[in-house]
Amino acid sequence: MGFAFFLGCIMNNRYPGIEKATRVFMDKLGIELKDMEGASCCPAPGVFGSFDRTTWASVAARNITIAEDMGMDVMTECNGCFGSLFETNHMLKEDEEMKEKINQVLAEAGREYKGKVNVRHFAEILYNDVGLDKLAEMVTNPLNLNVAVHYGCHFLKPSEEIDIDNPEKPTILDELVEVTGAKSVPYRDKMMCCGAGGGVRSRDLEVALDFTREKLINMKEAGVDAVINVCPFCHLQFDVGQTEIKDKFGDEFNLPVFHLAQLFGLAMGLSAEELTADMHLTSTDPALKKLDEITGGE
Amino acid sequence: MSMLERLKKIFTGEDEEAKKKVKKAEPETPTVTEEKKVGQPKTPKEEAEKTKTPSTEEEKKEKPKPKRSESMTILERDENLIKPEDIDEDFAQQIKDAGAETLELCFQCGTCTGSCPSGRRTPYRIRQIVRKSLMGLKQEVISSEELWMCTTCYACQERCPRKIKIVDIVKLARNEAAKAGFMGPVHKAVGSFVIKTGHGVPINPETQELRKRVGLGELPPTTHQFPGALEEVQKIMKATGFGELIGYNWETGELE
Numbered sequence: 001m002g003f004a005f006f007l008g009c010i011m012n013n014r015y016p017g018i019e020k021a022t023r024v025f026m027d028k029l030g031i032e033l034k035d036m037e038g039a040s041c042c043p044a045p046g047v048f049g050s051f052d053r054t055t056w057a058s059v060a061a062r063n064i065t066i067a068e069d070m071g072m073d074v075m076t077e078c079n080g081c082f083g084s085l086f087e088t089n090h091m092l093k094e095d096e097e098m099k100e101k102i103n104q105v106l107a108e109a110g111r112e113y114k115g116k117v118n119v120r121h122f123a124e125i126l127y128n129d130v131g132l133d134k135l136a137e138m139v140t141n142p143l144n145l146n147v148a149v150h151y152g153c154h155f156l157k158p159s160e161e162i163d164i165d166n167p168e169k170p171t172i173l174d175e176l177v178e179v180t181g182a183k184s185v186p187y188r189d190k191m192m193c194c195g196a197g198g199g200v201r202s203r204d205l206e207v208a209l210d211f212t213r214e215k216l217i218n219m220k221e222a223g224v225d226a227v228i229n230v231c232p233f234c235h236l237q238f239d240v241g242q243t244e245i246k247d248k249f250g251d252e253f254n255l256p257v258f259h260l261a262q263l264f265g266l267a268m269g270l271s272a273e274e275l276t277a278d279m280h281l282t283s284t285d286p287a288l289k290k291l292d293e294i295t296g297g298e
Numbered sequence: 299m300s301m302l303e304r305l306k307k308i309f310t311g312e313d314e315e316a317k318k319k320v321k322k323a324e325p326e327t328p329t330v331t332e333e334k335k336v337g338q339p340k341t342p343k344e345e346a347e348k349t350k351t352p353s354t355e356e357e358k359k360e361k362p363k364p365k366r367s368e369s370m371t372i373l374e375r376d377e378n379l380i381k382p383e384d385i386d387e388d389f390a391q392q393i394k395d396a397g398a399e400t401l402e403l404c405f406q407c408g409t410c411t412g413s414c415p416s417g418r419r420t421p422y423r424i425r426q427i428v429r430k431s432l433m434g435l436k437q438e439v440i441s442s443e444e445l446w447m448c449t450t451c452y453a454c455q456e457r458c459p460r461k462i463k464i465v466d467i468v469k470l471a472r473n474e475a476a477k478a479g480f481m482g483p484v485h486k487a488v489g490s491f492v493i494k495t496g497h498g499v500p501i502n503p504e505t506q507e508l509r510k511r512v513g514l515g516e517l518p519p520t521t522h523q524f525p526g527a528l529e530e531v532q533k534i535m536k537a538t539g540f541g542e543l544i545g546y547n548w549e550t551g552e553l554e
Binding site for chain 2 (some may be wrong): 007009010012013014019023035036038039040041043045047049051054055091095105106108109110111153154157158159167189192193196197198199200204207210211218231274279
């Protein structure tokens, strides 16, 4: 089994520990990840899709053509990248007229979209292709943590096209998280957005942070040790956002944030340094200390 | 706000004078009665008032016309009535043609606004945007700051009983807003990053260090490492006119 590994922007350009954990983890699972050389920004669905649909779909389609040349399905671990690439792929496969229009643009760059590959999300591959049993075998350091699972938006929605899980009451991520030994704790308005998407974070930071703050309050009330996400942009919004919320509103949450790949990294025994979890703006120490107490610092 | 307060007073019977004023305004502003019906249940007092009105009509006419408070914007007809010239018949069609044919299915139930996490904290009212888009109130839709407060979370679209592609409508309306020059400077900057580097969030020296530390290449194998690939992205963005849209000067590499 192998995939064309789509990096995107935030994971590789801000949180390389997520990329590192994924490469180590997938290697152990025997899944080949091949780099999509020369791939660009997906580009962001709510941002570029809002500016100009044709540019958005053309740049996304160019990325897909790289995977087509490799003859492999695309794997991404960012909900935003998944949204852009999946949606473009879906649209161009269904809409012949749009496909022609986009291919005219791509011809300028010597490329052609054919519609030959699928776009997959990392978490969905783990769940459907690898399976929970095999994942459980990889866990060498069971994580005794209570966590708040944050699904984000573009992983499951629009559900009519994506159809991974029920968009209102999904279980896929909770099941994946619990394989590591962590407990997924229910919390109020769990399916709510982190606030970063659609260009809101860049255009109106306080509005974005107000979403994030509400989610953090609800997570704290549930008494969790960490937030788990499957999107580097949500990840950034919770990690950097906590420092911004402290500055703007004065609330302190001190809630560590981990991408699912980092959580699996911890469960496989990778160090916080290898996961670059020591460089998050919101310290991950409270969660790591709890793990140390349990494992005796191993 | 004061409008609501006044209405409240009328219903609780605290302000007889105000009640008369509003009643007087009724014939020319049907929206006021609409508000009353929808806003709160009628008090028995008001029901009684309705039945005995005709005899007091003459007396009312002799009184000087009440001066409207400036904050009573709902009564300022000139500013609030929709006129034929406000309607751009092509706008709804543009949105439908661009892929949101479902726009016309909306029956204004409000499930979208009720589900919207942005609407809980901002003036963003997605039900209104859908209605205004369908009516062709282009200028009103594309010039509103709220249009940019949607995070594209799909909560509205998932729950829409008519399966309207609401997020597509918002994005396509934003496309028109961008064309008309309502794109924010920060958004233009994000656009220019992709033209210049291929990434909306480009690498920085700190992350390069971090990448080295964990044994990854200093630069990811993206447009950052392949200049030819970046040229392809630039050719695409030139072909679609994206540079012009955001005011990017291809010669200087700066935003104008």
